[in-house]
Amino acid sequence: MRDPWVSVGGFVWMLTLLGARVTLCRETPDDFVTQWKSECHFLNGTERVRYVARWSYNQQQFLHFDSDTGVFKADDLLGVPSAESLNSQKEVLEQERAAVDTFCRHNYGILEDFMQRRRVKPKVKVSRSNNEDPNKPHMLICNVNGFYPYAITVHWYKNGQKDPGVLSSELLQNGDWTGQVMVMLETSINPGDTFVCEVLHVSLDEPLRRNWDSEESESAKSKKLTGIIGLVLGGLFFTVGGVMYWKNKKGRPQFHLQPEGVNFMG
Numbered sequence: 001m002r003d004p005w006v007s008v009g010g011f012v013w014m015l016t017l018l019g020a021r022v023t024l025c026r027e028t029p030d031d032f033v034t035q036w037k038s039e040c041h042f043l044n045g046t047e048r049v050r051y052v053a054r055w056s057y058n059q060q061q062f063l064h065f066d067s068d069t070g071v072f073k074a075d076d077l078l079g080v081p082s083a084e085s086l087n088s089q090k091e092v093l094e095q096e097r098a099a100v101d102t103f104c105r106h107n108y109g110i111l112e113d114f115m116q117r118r119r120v121k122p123k124v125k126v127s128r129s130n131n132e133d134p135n136k137p138h139m140l141i142c143n144v145n146g147f148y149p150y151a152i153t154v155h156w157y158k159n160g161q162k163d164p165g166v167l168s169s170e171l172l173q174n175g176d177w178t179g180q181v182m183v184m185l186e187t188s189i190n191p192g193d194t195f196v197c198e199v200l201h202v203s204l205d206e207p208l209r210r211n212w213d214s215e216e217s218e219s220a221k222s223k224k225l226t227g228i229i230g231l232v233l234g235g236l237f238f239t240v241g242g243v244m245y246w247k248n249k250k251g252r253p254q255f256h257l258q259p260e261g262v263n264f265m266g
């Protein structure tokens, strides 16, 4: 059984190739690179699997094996002797033909949980670009980040209508198995317009929507609200404090000046 991504057969074969280069060429170049790549194509889970192995010399592919044909094929003259040799070795052929099971399906079983079942919800932020030029159209930005898997759909709605005037960045892979994408809406913004960024993703039970208000952004709105509450509370405390101080000042002498003392009846 092979380790994930490492084929012992391919590695051994690579060493034979290097040996062949030395004997065949009188002038061996100082720098060269040989590459070997195995691909597993899962066309319907593990139901239908195609295995393709490719060998390259200085980035030019000269040989490949495809499980659909089951034999090695040369891609250029350099590959001809290798293909003939490998196809005549029953053991090598059998091993390569078994790779759909021993390599592809085997690794699928190991990695399936992480790659197929992993779901991470996107975070969505909506903002306006700082472009102040009045002659240019306005730009609203919907920043969708931190999601997995990478398939995602993002729409912009203006006043309830899907707006086709969108530009989208390439999907960026963050390197931690999450992705991000920016979808920009070029538009004109008039007072009262509503804008909604809608995100559809397999991790979400229902589409995620974020509003952008043409009057004021959400954060400005909440700041304003906080300011108003603060003002009201401040005013209240000031009034109560003032009243108490005034009452206290007026009442204090009455408590101190009781020349007759306390009279008891009886």
Ligand SMILES: *[C@@H]1O[C@H](CO)[C@@H](O)[C@H](O)[C@H]1NC(C)=O
Binding pocket: 044, 045, 047
């Ligand atoms: C995919 O495989 C499943 C069985 O795992 C099968 O029922 C289904 O028909 C296949 N779909 C296609 C498109 O071949």
